[in-house]
Amino acid sequence: MTATAQRVLRQIRRDPRTIALLIGVPVGLLTLLRYVFDSQVTTFEHIGAPMCGLFPFTLMFLITSIAMLRERTSGTLERLMSLPISKASLLGGYAIAFGVLAAVQAAIVCTVGFAWLGLNAAHGAWLVGLLAVGNALLGMALGLFASAFARTEFQAVQFMPAIVFPQLLLCGLFVPRSAMAGPLQVVADAFPLTYAFDALSRATHPGPLGRTFALDVVVVIGSTLAALALGAATLRRRTP
Amino acid sequence: MTATIHIEHLHVVRGGRTVIEDLSLDVSPGRVTGLLGPSGCGKSTLMRAIVGVQVVAAGRVEVLGRAAGEPSLRHDVGYLTQSPSVYTDLTVTENLQYFAAVTGAPPGSVDEVLAQVALQDAAGQVVGSLSGGQRTRASLATTLVNRPTVLVLDEPTVGLDPILRADLWQSFHELTDAGATLLVSSHSMEEAAECDDLLLMREGAILSATTPDELRERTGEHDLSRAFLAVVRGAGA
Known part of the structure; x- marks a missing residue:
């Protein structure tokens, strides 16, 4: 492993x-967001703090789906499956590597966000960082599973808007879920990212974390394991 | 002596097309067996079936007396894919270190195998920057690193210059001298003379299981390419 x-x-x-993009893009976007909401600092705080923990999810989804697709198309996966x-x-090795990468990314993004851009994490920036690593592993697991359905890198990059964007839109980051159309709330409840966001939101807002936070974490971990199991099922020793 | 690779009535269907139909063969231990035939005749598919990565429609494939693809065989069978399957963004040494770790190869095997494929000078180079022939050898090195007893090599000498090719055939025979069994495919009959045994393949079937000398004798052709043609025409008649 x-x-x-x-x-x-x-x-x-x-x-x-x-590596530069992995670190630079989230830092740049967060900074951009800070000045986009220059006259609405509370909105920036509301969106920015959870965002620190969501960047790793998005990026790891993309990186894993491409990396796994490369293993499939370059023949190295076939080789490994004969060994x-x-x-x-194999999957554990990927999880460790991307977990390390996510930790570095989260540490830098959280430092910039909470120390320099004036974001607040009521329960500590470290908790946001920890949740970010967990979300990164969720992104990795989903990306791994998604890569099985892509034949080319063109297809694989399309899975990002197809699978990640709806979850980002519905998780409550931009609009509270209670303000969405009824059916959308039901859909949101079925998306793992909703629970990831909820945990981040509770970690950044004052007040006790409560049992809902624990439930959120359990759902995120459970979804990660389920996606990993599905992903593992797509790694075939024998192929047609 | 029992065959190292034993196949009975193998059927393989790929993409709705029957690629291998009712194929049976034996590969003897301790020899270099050449699998020769034109491109697209099913050599790679047959090799994938032997390694156990190919979905098989029917038939029996046994390696070392065990069903192909059995987990215990993964230590004993080395497989070189036709296109080099190494990580192009890693150096030759890093690739070898990874495959050595995955297969549990002993320390020191990386340097040994680098010498065997004559890649010492390129050891620190990223595979993506190597020439085609060097890449093939890097891929071959990752296959040899854990010293498997059965080697299934899909066109290992394609794109290599004649001197390197001769060196590689030399090292293949050294491997069999050390007790390994090799199945080597090629679409070039020039390579046939280098093999101990020959399997001539065409359109998903084995036309003939023979040796270079026997083939020359039977067809009366000294040139093995002409001898192959004679066999094909004989089978068609």
């Missing part, structure tokens, strides 16, 4: 531009 994690991290290290490596250790 550590061999795969090390290999994936080495591949990413070979690509400094990707004594278990699917669990």
Whole structure:
């Protein structure tokens, strides 16, 4: 498992531009948002704080779906499937590597957001960072599963707007869920990102975290494991 | 002596088309067996079935007396895919280290195998920056790193210059001297002379299981390419 994690991290290290984008894009967007809402600081605080924990979800979804697609199309996955490596250790290796990457990304984004841009995390920026890593793993697991349905990288990048955007729109980040049309609220309840956002929102707002927070975390972890299991099922030792 | 690879009545369907139909063969232990035939005749599919990564419609494929694809075989069978399957954004050494770790190869095997494929000078280079022939050798090195006893090599010598090709055939025979069994595919009959045994394949079937000398004798052709043609025409008649 550590061999795969090390290999994936080495591949990413070979690509400094990707690393720069992984760190630079969320920091840049958050800063942009701060000045877009220059005259509505409360709106920035409401959106910006949970956003720190949602960036890793989006980016890891995209990176994993492309990385896994590359393994499938380059023949390396077929090679690995003929070797004594278990699917669990392959996926676990990816999870460790992207978890490390997400932790670095979350640490930097949270530092910028909470220390410099004036965001508040009532229960501590570290909690937001921790939730961010969990969300990154959820994104990774969903990306892994989605990659099985893409034949080309063109298709894989389209899964980002198809799978991630609806969840972002409905999770309550931009408009409270209670203000949405009734059927949309039902749909939102079925999306894992809704619970990820709810946990982040509770972590950044004052007041006790409560049992709902615990439930949110359980749902996010459960969805991650379910998506990983589905993703593992798409890794076939034998292919037609 | 029992065959290292034993296939009975294999049927494989890919994309709705029957690629291999009622194919049976045996590969003897400790020999280099050449699988020769034109492009698209089903060589790669047959090799995938032997390695256990191909969905098979019917038939029996056994390697070392076990069903192909059985988990315990993953330590014993090495597979070189036709297009190099290495990570192009890693160096040759990093690729080897990864495949060594995955297969549980002993330390020191990375340096040994680098020498075997004559890639020491390119060891620190990223695979993406290598020439086609070097990439093939890097891929081959990752296959050899854990010293599997059965090697299934899909066109390992394509795109290599004649000197390197001769060196590789030399090292294939060294592997069999050390007890390994090799199945090597090629679409070029020039390579046939290098093999101990020959399997001539065409349109998803084995036309003939023979040896280079036997083939020359039977067809009366010294040139193996002409001999292959004679066999094809004989089968068609």
